[in-house]
Amino acid sequence: MEQSLFSIFASIVTSIVLEAAPFLLLGSLLSAILAVYVGDGALAGLSRRSLSAQIAAGLFAGLLLPTCDCGVVPVTRRLLKKGVPPGAAIAFMLAAPVVNPVCLVATWVAFQGDWRMAVWRAGLVMVPAALTAWVLAGTKRVELLRQDAHADAGGCACCCGHEHGHDHEHGHKRPPLRRGLPEVLRLTGREFLEMALFLIAGALAAAAFKTFLPQSWLGLVTGSLWAAVPALMLLAVLISICSEADAFVAASLAMFPRPALLAFLALGPMLDLKLLPTFLSVFKRRPALVVIILPACAVFALCMSLGLTGVLQ
Amino acid sequence: MSETRDSFATMPDRVDGLCLLCLGAFMAGLASSNLYWYFLNPKFRHLTLAAGAVLCLAALPQLLSPRAGRWSPAKLARQTALAVFLCLAMTAQNDADRAAVQFVQLKATTSSSATNSGSSDIMTGDADSTASPSPSAAEDTTPGADETRPNAPTVEAPATGPISARQATKVPSRATTAATPNGPTGASNEPLPGADETPPSGLTRLGPQSSDATRVNLRPVVGGVPYVRLNLAELYIMLDKGRKDYPPHFALRAQVLRSPKLDARGSVLLHRIAVVCCLADSLDLRFVTAGPGVDGLRDGDWVEVYGRLEPLTAANVGLPKLAPRGEGPGLGLVNPKFRITVERIDRLRGIDFPYVFEFREKEPFAW
Numbered sequence: 001m002e003q004s005l006f007s008i009f010a011s012i013v014t015s016i017v018l019e020a021a022p023f024l025l026l027g028s029l030l031s032a033i034l035a036v037y038v039g040d041g042a043l044a045g046l047s048r049r050s051l052s053a054q055i056a057a058g059l060f061a062g063l064l065l066p067t068c069d070c071g072v073v074p075v076t077r078r079l080l081k082k083g084v085p086p087g088a089a090i091a092f093m094l095a096a097p098v099v100n101p102v103c104l105v106a107t108w109v110a111f112q113g114d115w116r117m118a119v120w121r122a123g124l125v126m127v128p129a130a131l132t133a134w135v136l137a138g139t140k141r142v143e144l145l146r147q148d149a150h151a152d153a154g155g156c157a158c159c160c161g162h163e164h165g166h167d168h169e170h171g172h173k174r175p176p177l178r179r180g181l182p183e184v185l186r187l188t189g190r191e192f193l194e195m196a197l198f199l200i201a202g203a204l205a206a207a208a209f210k211t212f213l214p215q216s217w218l219g220l221v222t223g224s225l226w227a228a229v230p231a232l233m234l235l236a237v238l239i240s241i242c243s244e245a246d247a248f249v250a251a252s253l254a255m256f257p258r259p260a261l262l263a264f265l266a267l268g269p270m271l272d273l274k275l276l277p278t279f280l281s282v283f284k285r286r287p288a289l290v291v292i293i294l295p296a297c298a299v300f301a302l303c304m305s306l307g308l309t310g311v312l313q
Numbered sequence: 314m315s316e317t318r319d320s321f322a323t324m325p326d327r328v329d330g331l332c333l334l335c336l337g338a339f340m341a342g343l344a345s346s347n348l349y350w351y352f353l354n355p356k357f358r359h360l361t362l363a364a365g366a367v368l369c370l371a372a373l374p375q376l377l378s379p380r381a382g383r384w385s386p387a388k389l390a391r392q393t394a395l396a397v398f399l400c401l402a403m404t405a406q407n408d409a410d411r412a413a414v415q416f417v418q419l420k421a422t423t424s425s426s427a428t429n430s431g432s433s434d435i436m437t438g439d440a441d442s443t444a445s446p447s448p449s450a451a452e453d454t455t456p457g458a459d460e461t462r463p464n465a466p467t468v469e470a471p472a473t474g475p476i477s478a479r480q481a482t483k484v485p486s487r488a489t490t491a492a493t494p495n496g497p498t499g500a501s502n503e504p505l506p507g508a509d510e511t512p513p514s515g516l517t518r519l520g521p522q523s524s525d526a527t528r529v530n531l532r533p534v535v536g537g538v539p540y541v542r543l544n545l546a547e548l549y550i551m552l553d554k555g556r557k558d559y560p561p562h563f564a565l566r567a568q569v570l571r572s573p574k575l576d577a578r579g580s581v582l583l584h585r586i587a588v589v590c591c592l593a594d595s596l597d598l599r600f601v602t603a604g605p606g607v608d609g610l611r612d613g614d615w616v617e618v619y620g621r622l623e624p625l626t627a628a629n630v631g632l633p634k635l636a637p638r639g640e641g642p643g644l645g646l647v648n649p650k651f652r653i654t655v656e657r658i659d660r661l662r663g664i665d666f667p668y669v670f671e672f673r674e675k676e677p678f679a680w
Contacts, residue, residue, distance in 0.1 A: 007412075018352055197395075249596070
């Protein structure tokens with residue numbers, strides 16, 4: 001099994017893309033179904049609720065609509081286009097990859113039935129997600145989404161089939177199930193291709209780090225909380241593991257303090273090398289920076305506080 | 314003229330469709346091949362296959378009824394990215410195929426040299442070991458054991474042309490893993506003189522109550538001591554969880570890593586790559602190992618070790634830090650608290666699946 005570094009690199013790129021592709025496809029499919037079969041006003045009713053209710057709905061929507069971080073962005077973009085308020089959509093985008101049954105059970109299993117790790121993980125994702133959603137809640141849709149992100153897909157990817165700009169309302173009627181299927185497939189393919197570009201870019205970067213970064217640096221930071229927490233946050237971003245699997249990797253890093261493990265588990269699903277270019281391509285500059293920076297800072301502050309105060313040993 | 318213009322106008326959409334079709338076909342093809350496990354845990358095979366099929370379906374509207382559109386930088390970028398990915402993936406797949414062939418040929422070579430020399434590959438042994446054939450050699454005669462291995466004539470006849478790993482190895486599936494615990498790690502030991510003819514006098518079958526227990530020896534007894542079969546990752550995980558109920562004597566299969574610093578302390582590393590989901594999240598789990606016979610091991614040897622755990626004492630607590638850093642795909646982790654003390658080592662011809670994909674908490678382990 002002697003493999004050259006390039007061969008290992010190519011294998012890791014392949015495995016990341018193949019692992020994420022079904023989930024990205026599922027996200028694209030959900031997005032396409034929303035676009036074709038869900039009327040424009042169907043989800044807009046959420047915007048009449050209070051901000052806290054919107055954020056709460058977004059935080060817990062993952063329990064009903066399990067999505068991993070690989071596929072959550074296209075769904076979020078579609079939700080925003082369908083009139084879901086940013087407070088709910090952003091909270092959903094950041095929290096759903098962790099606050100869903102599959103991920104929570106995986107965390108519980110990986111940590112040998114220690115339910116506290118699953119609860120802490122959910123909490124450490126929900127707080128930054130709620131915070132980010134609250135900051136972006138007042139942003140208008142046109143200030144949130146990039147125009148070119150959807151203009152590329154043959155117009156606005158609204159399945160009307162003609163080229164046009166974005167900021168228009170169609171007042172779609174829901175087509176019959178069979179008539180809508182070709183459009184669902186067409187939109188699924190388009191969404192998938194758009195997001196696959198960023199998935200591949202992220203996989204290339206993550207594989208490069210995993211292949212060429214010496215593993216010895218991990219051993220240098222286990223002793224100090226101040227070094228361990230940022231180091232594992234950086235690791236989570238760089239190696240871009242799916243949120244369904246990262247708990248098993250975290251569980252194997254037992255030499256690190258628990259706050260650092262939780263920082264790894266909380267940040268990875270919200271920010272990694274797959275998501276970074278996706279955020280930058282879907283959101284305009286300011287909201288993209290908020291979505292990238294705020295959760296990272298919040299996770300760092302929370303995990304350090306928990307470690308320094310002795311709440312988490 | 315107008316037809317030409319139309320076909321040019323629909324070209325971007327068609328190329329998008331072609332990209333989807335190629336990716337879908339690659340995913341479906343890989344999921345159907347015996348190289349899938351080089352990249353992902355076989356439990357995801359059906360998911361990848363289904364996703365590949367859906368991608369092929371999603372390509373149809375764009376290929377069959379393309380819509381007019383313009384080339385844009387974004388379209389070109391995603392089509393290029395997909396082409397680059399497919400090239401890399403094909404390269405990785407070819408490398409995996411080549412590695413599998415080398416692996417199979419290595420087994421054949423080792424087998425041949427061992428047969429020629431007529432030597433047993435028991436590196437060390439207790440008083441009974443010369444009288445009792447290798448436990449695994451006995452397993453080789455079981456029908457279930459052969460099901461997951463390349464058949465001998467294929468691997469020992471390189472003159473028939475290059476051996477494709479797709480033909481030579483079978484992929485571990487949940488079914489085979491569950492049915493035959495040596496499924497994913499199925500191995501064949503060096504033939505011991507008379508192993509085929511002599512009944513396994515030194516062995517006792519104490520496996521689980523399933524029908525498989527009659528075929529696979531999960532608790533071989535060597536020198537009167539029962540050993541529990543498990544894989545190295547299962548042992549590592551038990552210790553990582555702080556469990557004290559690990560088997561006092563166990564048998565596991567692993568690859569040998571040597572380094573000058575550990576050589577000087579009379580130790581080697583035993584390691585196995587554990588794949589949870591995909592190669593990117595794999596862990597290269599390692600134990601410092603010492604005991605009679607380890608000096609004779611070569612770097613890269615596959616061995617079956619019968620041994621026990623020994624807590625690292627003050628004198629040798631620094632041994633894990635002398636271990637070489639990981640160079641393969643997995644994150645290298647050396648157990649910091651325990652080492653394996655060898656009681657017996659059998660050198661294996663090789664094993665079909667160097668990775669482990671299944672980890673159980675209790676017996677029967679997915680060894």
